[in-house]
Amino acid sequence: MLFPFIFFIFMVMKISRTRALSTKPLPPGPWKIGKVTSGRLENIINDHKAKKAETKLADEANDLVDVLLKLQDQENREFPLTIDNIKAVILDMFIAGSDTSFTTSEWAISETLRNPRVMKKAQAEVRLVFSEKVHVDEADLGELNYLKLVIKETLRLHPPVPLLIPRESREQCEINGYQIPIKSKLIVNAWAIGRDPNYWTEADRFNPERFSDSTVDYKGANLEFIPFGAGRRMCPGISFGIANVEILLANLLFYFDWKLPHGMKQEELDMAESFGAVARRKNDLGLIPTLSHPLPVA
Numbered sequence: 001m002l003f004p005f006i007f008f009i010f011m012v013m014k015i016s017r018t019r020a021l022s023t024k025p026l027p028p029g030p031w032k033i034g035k036v037t038s039g040r041l042e043n044i045i046n047d048h049k050a051k052k053a054e055t056k057l058a059d060e061a062n063d064l065v066d067v068l069l070k071l072q073d074q075e076n077r078e079f080p081l082t083i084d085n086i087k088a089v090i091l092d093m094f095i096a097g098s099d100t101s102f103t104t105s106e107w108a109i110s111e112t113l114r115n116p117r118v119m120k121k122a123q124a125e126v127r128l129v130f131s132e133k134v135h136v137d138e139a140d141l142g143e144l145n146y147l148k149l150v151i152k153e154t155l156r157l158h159p160p161v162p163l164l165i166p167r168e169s170r171e172q173c174e175i176n177g178y179q180i181p182i183k184s185k186l187i188v189n190a191w192a193i194g195r196d197p198n199y200w201t202e203a204d205r206f207n208p209e210r211f212s213d214s215t216v217d218y219k220g221a222n223l224e225f226i227p228f229g230a231g232r233r234m235c236p237g238i239s240f241g242i243a244n245v246e247i248l249l250a251n252l253l254f255y256f257d258w259k260l261p262h263g264m265k266q267e268e269l270d271m272a273e274s275f276g277a278v279a280r281r282k283n284d285l286g287l288i289p290t291l292s293h294p295l296p297v298a
């Protein structure tokens with residue numbers, strides 16, 4: 001995994017990611033992290049270039065790197081796309097996409113462990129949908145309606161990015177009688193909004209069913225539920241992120257039964273959150289899996 005904190009190091013040091021990933025010499029300091037990552041990304045880009053040249057598939061794009069290289073080749077672009085820009089985009093995708101999906105999955109498993117009723121219902125659904133299949137695949141994820149509710153409820157209580165990307169006001173305005181000066185910084189606390197008792201009944205209770213007859217969704221239209229943010233800068237990876245979480249959870253629930261170690265009771269499971277840009281579990285989640293369905297043969 002790449003370094004989730006790298007983006008914040010760049011922010012704190014007031015240096016752009018493009019600059020930090022540059023192959024040009026950087027002052028001594030935390031840029032070493034950027035240089036190692038930069039070298040790795042450069043290798044990936046070079047591999048893609050070599051493959052493209054070898055197969056002469058000039059017009060075929062197999063993945064994100066191919067698409068970006070193709071864009072770079074386009075003539076008459078208003079803004080040139082440099083190799084450093086491409087590296088920054090790839091890094092953004094890794095940083096924004098990996099820790100968030102993983103963290104959501106870990107909280108979902110933690111919450112279902114603490115709520116055996118939910119675990120039983122989610123497992124029953126996954127096992128019914130995939131009982132006749134060779135393995136759990138993406139094609140039938142759409143049928144996992146209860147699992148989707150579990151993921152929504154997990155994102156309400158544990159948005160992996162608790163504080164959204166900071167905003168700045170472009171003009172002076174008035175809100176509720178308060179004069180807001182131009183260039184005011186705004187930090188939105190999505191975590192607190194998701195637990196606000198003015199909007200949620202039994203706000204601290206993990207209850208996926210609260211979404212079953214509700215139109216409230218995380219697509220940015222319901223401002224009481226914004227785990228992916230809202231507005232122009234909201235997360236562009238929602239579908240991919242949700243699919244990542246769904247496929248992982250479906251596999252974990254289909255193949256395994258889960259138990260807490262050392263005879264620990266469900267209410268004793270520690271749910272403390274770490275402090276940081278991504279709110280992961282503070283302490284690792286140690287569980288005992290028991291195989292309930294034979295694993296697919298590769």
Ligand code: HEM
Pocket residue numbers: 092093094096097098100101104159160161164165166226227228229230231232233234235236237238240241242245
């Ligand atoms: C469960 C998974 C995910 C969650 C909860 C999540 C959440 C967020 C949040 C809260 C933001 C800030 C939005 C705002 O301030 O309004 C964000 C931004 C972003 N996300 Fe995600 N994300 C997830 C998965 C992904 C994935 C899989 C990708 C891409 C592969 C991705 C790419 C991005 C990018 C590029 C931004 C920055 C957008 C910008 O600055 O305009 N995210 N995400």
